[in-house]
Amino acid sequence: MADNEESDGGGDSSITDQQLDDFDTNRGDSSASEISSATKEIQRSEPNDPANDPLFIREGDEDGSSTPIWADRDLLSIGTVPGPDRIVGRDTEIKSVAGEIRHLVHESQPNHVVIYGETGTGKSLVSRHVSDRLVDTATARNVPAASIYVECKKNNTETRVARTIARALSDKSGSGIEIPRVGLGSAEYYDYAYDIIDEYYDGLIVILDEIDMVDDAEGLLHELSRAREAGHTDAYIGIIAISNDIDFGQKLNARVQSSMRTTDFIFEPYQSDQIEQILEYRRDAFQDGVVQDGVITETADRSADEHGDARKAVDVLRIAGDIADDNDAEVVSADHVDKAVKRAEINRVKETIxxxxxxxxxxxxxxxxxxxxxxxxxxxxxxxxxxxxxxxxxxxxxxxxxxxxxxxxxxxxxxxxxxxxxxxxxxxxxxxxxxxxxxxxxxxxxxxxxxxxxxxxxxxxxxx
Missing domain, CATH: 1.10.10.10 (Winged helix-like DNA-binding domain superfamily/Winged helix DNA-binding domain)
Structure with missing residues (x-):
């Protein structure tokens, strides 16, 4: 680069020649990680460095790892699946679901399961947790297996579900098969999925979350539940269908009910003490000492009284933390919880409309x-x-x-x-x-x- 040329980032953001010279003087005795760290430190010292844009980066959190309020905010993210030591009040349900699909580890057909319950009662959490553990056990016993999670609210047609299954299988298996996003029908996507399954797996668990949102749920369930019987694949496929509609199973036609022969479970809403424990297990999302006494208990009590929805309770606690962080508060208080409850309700109405x-x-x-x-x-x-x-x-x-x-x-x-x-x-x-x-x-x-x-x-x- 000529002396009078600027880097792509602009002259104000570049590292000066003198800084580089000083940096090179000590480079010979430095490790690669030390060099990388030193380079970043030089970049951060520049007043116009975009890495420290004050619109997004506040004083004290330039390293990007935490803030005065947050230690690990992702622990309160809706999509985070906690480890087994953080799952509360669902031991019986975990064992029951596992008992229905465990046959896969013995290279036998797992039973199909339908789980009912209101939102935030742990249906998705338990299904994903049990399925992941099943795959680990089966793989350790030389039974190649996979589990696929499908959010049916977003994939609300049979074609979209089939596409999601096929693309997820391609990614998990590393098959390298490029599956088109558009232009195919459900039959073509099923063919892709079955080819990958037969090449890489002996068993598959498919979790269909909010199955009642799929336009042709009956066609989807009939296809997957009869895939081996119909000769589409040699693998065993187990289905875990999740629904908020307690009458969903009764609405299925006789043909689907016959092919599924499901075991049904109902998850009850969480009680206040269970929600409190769920939130306590996520306290380490915050810095030590920033959550005031009584905040978690109040959040749990209000959630149990209003809905018994652990997901909403976790969301309220996250929003309370965000409000405290946005206002440069030193602690998360009950007042932040009050505002978070209101904000969470606003968000839910916005999602509805x-x-x-x-x-x-x-x-x-x-x-x-x-x-x-x-x-x-x-x-x-x-x-x-x-x-x-x-x-x-x-x-x-x-x-x-x-x-x-x-x-x-x-x-x-x-x-x-x-x-x-x-x-x-x-x-x-x-x-x-x-x-x-x-x-x-x-x-x-x-x-x-x-x-x-x-x-x-x-x-x-x-x-x-």
């Missing part, structure tokens, strides 16, 4: 705007009148009265609002009244953050 139409958001916003502290009900006609005003505020064309009435019914089905049929008295007929069942401020902040037009109307945010 993210797939709704822009007009549905305007209708929901209108209902929230009408709702006062007494949270009284509103007739469809009153909501529609205010909805037209909302459309004018954001420059949208209003839908018909009947279409708005349908949207209100849909919002009720989503659990955000509820509708009541009211008798209008003598010669007044029957009409519907609607009201929010979620906190007004939570709904308003969620819908404003979900719609750019509404966000602009509130200058970027809705303050609670």
């Amino acid at each position: 993210e797939s709704t139409s822009p007009q549905s958001k305007l209708v929901l916003y209108t209902l929230g705007r009408l709702t006062g502290s007494n949270n009284r009900r509103f007739r469809t006609s009153g909501i529609y009148s205010q909805y037209e005003t909302t459309c004018g505020d954001v420059g949208a064309d209003p839908l018909s009265y009947d279409r708005v009435s349908q949207i209100l019914s849909t919002l009720a089905l989503m659990g955000i609002s509820e509708s009541h049929q009211i008798g209008g008295g003598h010669k007044q007929g029957v009409y519907l009244e609607h009201q929010l069942i979620k906190d007004k401020d939570v709904v308003m902040k969620a819908v404003v953050e979900s719609d750019e037009r509404l966000s602009e109307l509130h200058n970027g945010t809705y303050e609670i």
